[in-house]
Amino acid sequence: MTSYNTVCTNKRDIAVTFIEQLSAAWQTQNSQLCIGLDPDLAKFPAHLQGKPDAVLTFSKAIIDATADIACAFKPQIAYFAALRAEDQLEDICKYLRERYPHIPIVLDAKRGDIGATAEQYAREAFERYGADAVTVNPYMGFDSVQPYVERKDKGVIVLCRTSNAGGSDLQFLDVGGKPLYQHVAHLVADKWNTSGQCALVVGATFPNELAQVRAIVGDMPLLIPGIGAQGGDIKATVEAGRTENGTGMMINSSRAILYAGKDQNFAQAARQVALDTRDAINQHCK
Numbered sequence: 001m002t003s004y005n006t007v008c009t010n011k012r013d014i015a016v017t018f019i020e021q022l023s024a025a026w027q028t029q030n031s032q033l034c035i036g037l038d039p040d041l042a043k044f045p046a047h048l049q050g051k052p053d054a055v056l057t058f059s060k061a062i063i064d065a066t067a068d069i070a071c072a073f074k075p076q077i078a079y080f081a082a083l084r085a086e087d088q089l090e091d092i093c094k095y096l097r098e099r100y101p102h103i104p105i106v107l108d109a110k111r112g113d114i115g116a117t118a119e120q121y122a123r124e125a126f127e128r129y130g131a132d133a134v135t136v137n138p139y140m141g142f143d144s145v146q147p148y149v150e151r152k153d154k155g156v157i158v159l160c161r162t163s164n165a166g167g168s169d170l171q172f173l174d175v176g177g178k179p180l181y182q183h184v185a186h187l188v189a190d191k192w193n194t195s196g197q198c199a200l201v202v203g204a205t206f207p208n209e210l211a212q213v214r215a216i217v218g219d220m221p222l223l224i225p226g227i228g229a230q231g232g233d234i235k236a237t238v239e240a241g242r243t244e245n246g247t248g249m250m251i252n253s254s255r256a257i258l259y260a261g262k263d264q265n266f267a268q269a270a271r272q273v274a275l276d277t278r279d280a281i282n283q284h285c286k
């Protein structure tokens with residue numbers, strides 16, 4: 001297939017931490033679009049169906065077609081685990097690290113467990129897969145997040161106000177006069193972020209809450225899923241989520257990009273949707 005990218009020869013050690021890497025990617029890629037890698041065999045084009053390495057082939061094609069317009073790639077671990085394709089996820093992460101070292105890998109795992117177990121999950125994310133950042137669930141408190149923040153070079157992206165409707169069941173509960181999601185935002189910004197490596201997940205489906213979180217956390221990066229297949233409005237999302245200098249966001253889209261095309265040209269179709277999405281985001285950043 002067509003390669004849309006020149007291979008970056010700069011090594012990751014130029015940008016040492018996840019936050020530095022992300023900030024550099026916002027500039028060099030001119031993008032705040034995070035592309036989610038959520039492989040679903042049923043949605044793959046026919047010519048890849050039944051192939052043993054279909055997940056790897058599909059993912060590499062999407063990556064090569066979009067790597068010049070993405071600020072991050074976010075593989076969702078459940079999609080790989082359900083297919084017994086963790087080895088292909090390892091290969092995808094290796095491919096990203098070697099070929100596109102300037103683009104951060106966000107492993108979407110939403111882990112949360114007691115400290116000793118969290119240590120193993122952290123090793124899985126950072127050593128097995130070589131991720132630059134991982135999504136974590138704050139529900140079990142700081143000791144469950146500590147093994148991740150101990151890796152000061154890595155990003156720790158804490159669920160705050162998730163994009164799903166059911167998120168309101170807990171995240172809107174009143175905690176000392178404010179909703180729980182705002183409490184989480186304060187907790188992370190004021191206490192957990194001692195090494196400046198934290199970020200928060202806030203859904204694009206809730207721009208009002210997104211604006212509230214931005215007001216609480218200043219320039220902290222936000223991972224913002226919910227545009228594309230979930231219907232979040234890009235203009236409202238960007239206006240609510242951008243920092244004063246117009247950055248600060250990893251706005252994620254997965255299915256709308258991955259499955260834009262259904263035939264041999266699926267990667268080109270994905271690129272076109274990704275380009276349109278990146279441009280729509282940029283249009284409202286200033």
Ligand SMILES: O=C(O)c1cc(=O)[nH]c(=O)n1[C@@H]1O[C@H](COP(=O)(O)O)[C@@H](O)[C@H]1O
Nearest residue numbers: 076108135162163225228229230253254255
């Ligand atoms: O942490 C996430 O990435 C996440 C948080 C959230 O609140 N909502 C949400 O949709 N996600 C993830 O973002 C991706 C959204 O996929 P699409 O709806 O296909 O764009 C999926 O991998 C979700 O698991």
